[in-house]
Amino acid sequence: MKRRKILTLLLAGLITATAFTGCSSSSGSTSGSGTNSTSGSNEKVTLSMMVTTRPSGKKDFYLDILPALVKKKYPNIDVEVEQLPTDQFKQTVRLKFSSGQGPDMFNWWPNLQAKDLVDAGYVKDLTGYSQLSKYNQDIVKSYTFNGKVYAIPNGTSFLTTWYNKDAFTKAGITKLPSNWNEFLDCCEKLKAAGYTPITCGDKQSFVIQFGLYQVAASQVYGSNMNFDTDLTTGKTKFTDSCWVNTIDKFQTLYKKGYVISHSLGLSQDQSRQAFCDGDAAMIFDGSFGYETLTKKGKVDFQRGMFCIPSNDDGKKFVYNLTPSTGLFVSANSTKQDAIKKVMDYWLTPGTDLNDQWKQLNWDVPCVEGVTDSRALINDYLKQYEDQASIYNCNNAWPEGVSDTMCTKFQECIAGKATAKDVAAAMQDKFDELNKSK
């Protein structure tokens, strides 16, 4: 009887202990999945890498090439790649770092978007990295905080207006618009020729940024390239005339019926399909839409790109060109040796992995000696090479401001808010988020 009692107690204790084991946290910093630290050169190491999902061709660099080539060169190093859509990616990376499980390597956005991670000490200082000097230093600055560089740029990208060259010709448009009035004329001619001038998938509110930031480029930064720096000091505000005019000009396109009807019910995919099918002559998108927007739809036509010239006649034109994501490394990872080996193999010119990277990188290269292989992209950049450029506006804002802008602008499209309402909502959100930082 006594033995039975002891056994019962032991069993209960064992079950309790098992339950607690599941929720015990390991002491010290743990980072990434997989195995051990890499003091020994042949020790098995598993590196975790996180990237965002993007459309790719037959082979994806991160999923197919990187793990295979690294394994071939370093048999003891496995790279486990996790790919997630942007929203889920951002949440997952942040949550992983908060719980001490941050990935060893990951892609992330520049400027203010990376500041939280840098301030929290989650990312490694890469200032002394050997290949860094080969990169465009203006772009490198976007990943620099307090004089230290925290990422290797993957390249640049731009927001642009894709247009149907055949439709433009048929509508009698012989020259691309160079100011706001010419752009409106262009829309009017397309409309008169029976085309829907512009398609926008406004149901997914983030799409609104693609057009609005192009308008803001000349309208806001044409007169003050330091608008965002001044914004943090309170010298400028979203409620200033430059931003109100930006929103107002963009809203004009909807008011005049240049944007496809029911755009608030269209998703980004549906809108892109409308452009590829020739149902609309223009779409506000980006260089990142290259794969999708060059696919043949119902009709075949020649594509071109230009940045919305929101500048008034004779005023300065600024176009959008922004640092894309950069490669960040976890500061707490215990596998720094293996990470360095992979980075060297990946980023040193002449290696197999670097050759594949140059071919399959979605972004426009910003490293010396490398040019983009896509003629459309090169032509686009060439036409603006003498013009001033500006990054994506939200790079300089706390996360949440751009979402407020887009959500409120949806109300503008529905006729329930004005440009001033949108600007005021942006300023309120900026004040709220900036204060809490």
Next chain:
Amino acid sequence: MESRTRKVLILFIIPALAFYLIFWVQPVLMSFFYGLTDWNGLGTCSFIGLKNFQTLIKQGTLFSSLKNTIIYAIFVVAWGNIQALILAMILNMKLHARGFFRTIVYLPPLFSTIVAAFLWSYVYAPHYGMISEVFKLMGKTGAPDLLGTSSTALLAVAFVETWRSSGMMTIIYLAGLQNIPSDVLEASQIDGCTAWQTTRLVKIPMISNTITINVMLGLINGFKSFDYVFALTGGGPGDSSSTLMYSIYKMAFVENQFGKSEAMAACAFVFILLISICALSILKRKEIEL
């Protein structure tokens, strides 16, 4: 029971209780605590008292989301139950190929939420969606843009929820209807009841406990509405279809205001708890009356 045996049995409860306390009670309490801080999801946070609650009230986010959630839940409960009850009554009749129709009715719940939302995004799509095509076939133009119009977006999303949950609700009602003793139904026929009188005075009172289950399931689905809103409208246009759960998600994961979102979650918790207690006690009382 012997007190010693009771003590031993209590020991066996400890693992489950510990699990419950650690993984349910503790996070809920922590969530209330974080609601009083300015935590941004990373690093440290400061205690800011009730400021988050004040901001939520001042900005109107709490009340607009609450209003949308209540409308959504009422629609899901009302329309979901009406259609499920009608379907169950039809499927309870002696029909040819009854098994086939029962299978068809149960198909929607087999789709995952995202698949269902994706399908419906094409049903609702302006210009070439199913509704638009039906309008064209009827020779009419100007099909409504249900997801892109502020006044209809929320109900259009709620309709998808009822479409998907109708199968499950119908099966529950069907089980309730089949449990009604046949002699009671025969007695009502002998007494000269019409079909409507039999339904109203015999069948519905006898499935009152089933109604309670379905109403509660509908309420729970309505109050935790997130997935369809996320997949179909993203809370838009503007904030017109933003529900409590979607607003909580957006604050935390888009704006990185985890403290504020926890404050909102605390409000949602209290609200849903109160509504659930009220609804359950009313329905239980009704069951006894019937």
